[in-house]
Amino acid sequence: MGWSLRTIVDLSDSEFEQWSKLLEERAGIQLTLGQKSLLQSQLSIRMRELGYEHYSDYYSLVTDGLQGRLEWSILIDRVAVKETSFFRHRQSFEYVRHYLQDKINNRQLNDSFDVWSVGCSTGEEPYSLAMVINDCFELAQLEPYYGITSLDISSTALAKARLGRYLPRAIEQMTTEEARRYCTLCNDGNYEIVRKLRDRICFTHGNILQVSEIPNVPMDVVFCQNLLVYFRRWLRRDILNSLAGRLKPGGLLVVGLGEVMDWEHPEMKRVADDKIQAYIRVEQKQQ
Numbered sequence: 520m521g522w523s524l525r526t527i528v529d530l531s532d533s534e535f536e537q538w539s540k541l542l543e544e545r546a547g548i549q550l551t552l553g554q555k556s557l558l559q560s561q562l563s564i565r566m567r568e569l570g571y572e573h574y575s576d577y578y579s580l581v582t583d584g585l586q587g588r589l590e591w592s593i594l595i596d597r598v599a600v601k602e603t604s605f606f607r608h609r610q611s612f613e614y615v616r617h618y619l620q621d622k623i624n625n626r627q628l629n630d631s632f633d634v635w636s637v638g639c640s641t642g643e644e645p646y647s648l649a650m651v652i653n654d655c656f657e658l659a660q661l662e663p664y665y666g667i668t669s670l671d672i673s674s675t676a677l678a679k680a681r682l683g684r685y686l687p688r689a690i691e692q693m694t695t696e697e698a699r700r701y702c703t704l705c706n707d708g709n710y711e712i713v714r715k716l717r718d719r720i721c722f723t724h725g726n727i728l729q730v731s732e733i734p735n736v737p738m739d740v741v742f743c744q745n746l747l748v749y750f751r752r753w754l755r756r757d758i759l760n761s762l763a764g765r766l767k768p769g770g771l772l773v774v775g776l777g778e779v780m781d782w783e784h785p786e787m788k789r790v791a792d793d794k795i796q797a798y799i800r801v802e803q804k805q806q
């Protein structure tokens with residue numbers, strides 16, 4: 520079916536509820552009534568592409584069998600908010616630098632330094648982490664022995680992340696020194712992240728709601744910003760509990776400032792710095 524110019528009728532409140540429920544059940548994303556027009560426009564664009572007129576028919580397609588699974592991945596790409604930038608919250612990245620430098624200085628780095636960027640979008644977050652980590656290894660004149668696993672539910676965001684090419688506007692968030700050392704100017708005027716950083720990052724498609732399906736590799740740092748904010752409070756707590764369980768002893772969990780208000784975990788101690796929201800995994804004392 521080709522592109523159609525037929526107008527698609529407004530999404531009713533009950534249809535909005537049905538679609539919101541699906542998005543929340545499958546991806547955790549909670550939509551407010553204020554986002555109804557955004558959902559409607561994304562649904563109707565996709566329905567026009569496929570030649571569908573009724574939300575109910577498109578809903579049946581999305582929720583039915585293998586084709587439904589493929590269609591769902593296209594829809595979630597369009598609905599998920601993928602806004603990001605390099606060093607989006609600079610203080611959080613600087614804390615990771617400080618954390619790694621401390622480990623290096625105290626000779627506590629006996630193994631690979633493993634990082635997980637959860638909800639990595641188009642890659643700016645994991646590349647920023649790679650810059651900070653590479654800086655630390657270079658400063659200490661050590662072989663850069665680290666790896667960053669990056670997870671997102673959006674395949675198009677991941678495809679862009681893997682490419683590692685960005686508009687000049689995006690690079691403005693880096694210092695001149697970071698841009699000089701870690702980006703190369705391409706013929707088309709865009710910038711490419713240098714290979715030595717790209718080689719350290721593995722971009723994987725996945726859903727944080729299905730965390731048990733994601734291989735459990737103990738991490739030094741789990742970085743999860745601007746993702747939990749779209750989830751209900753109880754779900755944020757459940758996810759944080761699982762993320763805490765993925766850390767090595769002494770590992771660091773960094774979330775967005777103010778994204779979680781009332782989370783406590785017997786093995787996690789909040790870092791005493793009110794400019795960031797981070798937790799260290801402490802060993803539980805034997806009774």
Ligand SMILES: C[S@@+](CC[C@H](N)C(=O)[O-])C[C@H]1O[C@@H](n2cnc3c(N)ncnc32)[C@H](O)[C@@H]1O
Pocket residue numbers: 545546547548599600601602603604607637638639640641644670671672673676725726727728743744745746
């Ligand atoms: C607003 S972006 C934040 C990007 C980056 N972490 C930052 O702080 O700049 C949120 C990302 O989370 C992804 N996402 C949403 N729901 C997800 C889920 N259930 N599992 C994995 N990723 C998800 C979206 O596709 C999007 O790329």
